[in-house]
Amino acid sequence: MVASVDYNALGFKAIVVNFHGAVLVVTMNRAKQRNSFGDTLPEELIKVFETADRDDHVRVVILTAEPTAPAYSMGTDISTAMADFSRPEGDTDYRDPGGQVASAIYNCRKATIAAVNGHAIGVGMTALQLPFDFRFVWEKAKLSFPFIRLGISPESTSTFLLPRLLGHSRANSLLLTGATFSPTSPLVSGLYHEIIPKREDVLPVALAFAKDIATNTSQISVAHTKGLLQHPGETNEQNHLLDSRTIKLLGTGEDAAEGALAIKERRGPRFNSPLSKNWHPWWRPVDESRPKAKL
Numbered sequence: 001m002v003a004s005v006d007y008n009a010l011g012f013k014a015i016v017v018n019f020h021g022a023v024l025v026v027t028m029n030r031a032k033q034r035n036s037f038g039d040t041l042p043e044e045l046i047k048v049f050e051t052a053d054r055d056d057h058v059r060v061v062i063l064t065a066e067p068t069a070p071a072y073s074m075g076t077d078i079s080t081a082m083a084d085f086s087r088p089e090g091d092t093d094y095r096d097p098g099g100q101v102a103s104a105i106y107n108c109r110k111a112t113i114a115a116v117n118g119h120a121i122g123v124g125m126t127a128l129q130l131p132f133d134f135r136f137v138w139e140k141a142k143l144s145f146p147f148i149r150l151g152i153s154p155e156s157t158s159t160f161l162l163p164r165l166l167g168h169s170r171a172n173s174l175l176l177t178g179a180t181f182s183p184t185s186p187l188v189s190g191l192y193h194e195i196i197p198k199r200e201d202v203l204p205v206a207l208a209f210a211k212d213i214a215t216n217t218s219q220i221s222v223a224h225t226k227g228l229l230q231h232p233g234e235t236n237e238q239n240h241l242l243d244s245r246t247i248k249l250l251g252t253g254e255d256a257a258e259g260a261l262a263i264k265e266r267r268g269p270r271f272n273s274p275l276s277k278n279w280h281p282w283w284r285p286v287d288e289s290r291p292k293a294k295l
Contacts (some may be wrong), residue, residue, distance in 0.1 A: 004055050004056060004057060005051055005054075005055050007024075007048070007051070010047060010048070010051070012029075012044050012047075012048070013029070013039075013040055013044070014028065014029055014030055014039055014040045014041040014044045015027060015028055015029055015041070015044050015045065015048060016029050017048060020207060020210075020211065021211060021214060021215075022057060022058060022059040022060065022214040022215075023058075023059065023060045023061075023062060023207065023210045023211055023214050024048075024052050024058045024060070024061045024062070025062045025064065025203075025207070026045070026048055026061060026062065026063045026064070027064055027065065027066060028041065028063070028064070028065045028066070028069070028072075028073065029066070031065070031066050031068065031069035031070065033077065034069070034070050034071040034073070034074040035065050035069060035071055035072060035073040035074065035118075035124070036073065036074055036075060036076065036077040037073060037075060037076045037077060037097070037098065037122075037123040037124075037127070037128075038076065038077025039077070042097040042098070042100065042101050045063075045101045045104065045105075046100060046101055046104040048061075049061065049101075049104040049105050049108045049112075050104055050108075052108060052110055053107070053108045053109050053110060054276065056219075056274040056275055056276050058110055059110055059111065059213065059214040059217075059219050059222075060110060060111045060112070060113065060210040060211075060213050060214050061108065061110055061111070061112050061113070062112075062113045062114075062115050062203070062206055062207065062210055063105075063112075063113070063114050063115065063128065063132070064114075064115035064116075064117055064202070064203050064206070065117055065118050067117060067199065067200050067203070069118055070118065070119075071118040071119040071120070071121075071124070072116045072117060072118035072119060072120045072124050072128070072141065073118075073120055073121070073122075073123060073124030073128050074119065074120075074121045074122070074124060075121045075122030075123050075124055075146075076098070076122055076123050076155075096155050096156065098123045098126060098127040098155045098156030098157075099127070099155060099156050099157045101127045101128075101156065102126065102127040102130065102131045102156045102157045102158075102161070103131075103157065105127070105131040105132060106131035106157075106161075106230070109219075109222070109223035109226060109227075109275060109279070110219065110222065110223070111133050111134070111210070111213050111217075111222050112131070112132045112133045112134070113132060113133065113134045113135070113136065113206050113209070113210055114128060114129045114132040114134070114135045114136070115136050115202050115203045115206040115207075116129060116135060116136065116137040116138060116141060116202065117138050117141075117199050117200075117202035117203060118138060118141060118199065119141050119142040119143070120141060120142075120143050120144075121142070121143070121144045121146060122144070122145070122146055122147070122155075123155065123156055125143055125144065125145055125158075126145070126154070126155060126156035126157075126158040126161075127155075127156035127157075130156070130157075130158055130161040130162060130165065131156075131157070131161060133226070134193045134206075134209070135191060135192045135193060136192065136193055136194050136196060136202055136205055136206040136209070137183045137192045137194075137195055137196065137202070138183070138195075138196055138198075138199045138202050139182075139183060139184065139195050139196060139197045140182070140199070141182070141183055142180055142182070143180065143181055143182065143183065143188070144178065144179065144180040144181065145158065145162075145174050145175050145178060146178045146180075147175070147178060148175070148176065148177075148178045149178035150178075154175050158175070159171075159175070162174065162175065165190075165191060166187075166188065166190065166191060170187050170188075173187050174187055174188075183195045193209070194209075215268070216268060216269060217271070218255040218258075218259070218269070218271040218273070219271065219275045220250060220253065220255050220271075220273055220275055220278045220279075221250060221255065223275055223279065224246050224249075224250060224280070227246075227281055228242055228243065228246060246280070249280045253273060253278055254272075254273045254278075255269075255271045255273045255278075258270060258271055258272075258273075259271075
């Protein structure tokens with residue numbers, strides 16, 4: 001299947017986009033600024049993840065930094081942030097750019113991977129890691145949620161995502177101290193799919209993992225499983241109903257038939273059904289009153 005979008009024509013400057021089969025690798029291109037969260041980076045990340053979400057050719061998206069960059073991301077560009085705070089919108093109208101990026105990544109129906117091949121501070125830990133499905137990290141990366149040491153509050157929906165990933169106790173320890181920690185710290189145990197000794201190996205290891213997902217899983221199943229995980233019911237019975245309806249919807253589809261046939265023929269599956277024509281987000285009603293994103 002050929003990509004339905006010419007990503008090179010989208011005018012990206014802060015990111016570089018490359019395909020490895022059905023895996024889209026997005027590399028932050030602000031090494032001189034230590035990949036700080038400024039200039040056009042936020043809006044370009046939103047655009048690339050929203051575009052990948054609609055592109056049936058894309059099955060996995062990886063975000064990473066150049067291997068020679070001084071950091072994965074050292075946080076928000078202070079000058080950009082101060083200008084952002086001075087906008088004329090009222091307090092209730094302000095929209096955190098990091099939160100908008102986090103939402104674009106979190107809502108992407110494709111499998112998403114953060115290949116953290118350098119130090120990650122602030123937004124480098126929040127928007128550029130927490131909303132991803134999988135995280136691979138360099139063993140010697142320095143990590144921090146420094147907000148309370150800067151006189152500001154956590155951003156990028158981290159107060160929602162971090163407790164869901166690690167529990168409230170560890171989220172408290174990370175967000176209410178602002179301390180610097182390593183990927184091997186017990187505080188982040190379970191956050192990373194793999195901790196990798198050599199910095200230059202982070203992307204290759206993540207890419208091999210991504211290619212396995214792209215080759216051997218149904219993007220329809222991935223999308224619906226993500227939806228169920230992100231929108232659970234409040235009781236066991238509600239989740240039973242959610243699961244049952246989704247099982248029924250997907251069980252009658254072409255990918256389910258292909259999966260059964262692949263087992264019967266003792267071969268790998270060839271899932272080719274497009275997500276764009278097989279998406280049933282019945283658990284997530286659209287709220288048209290929700291404020292539009294502002295960048």
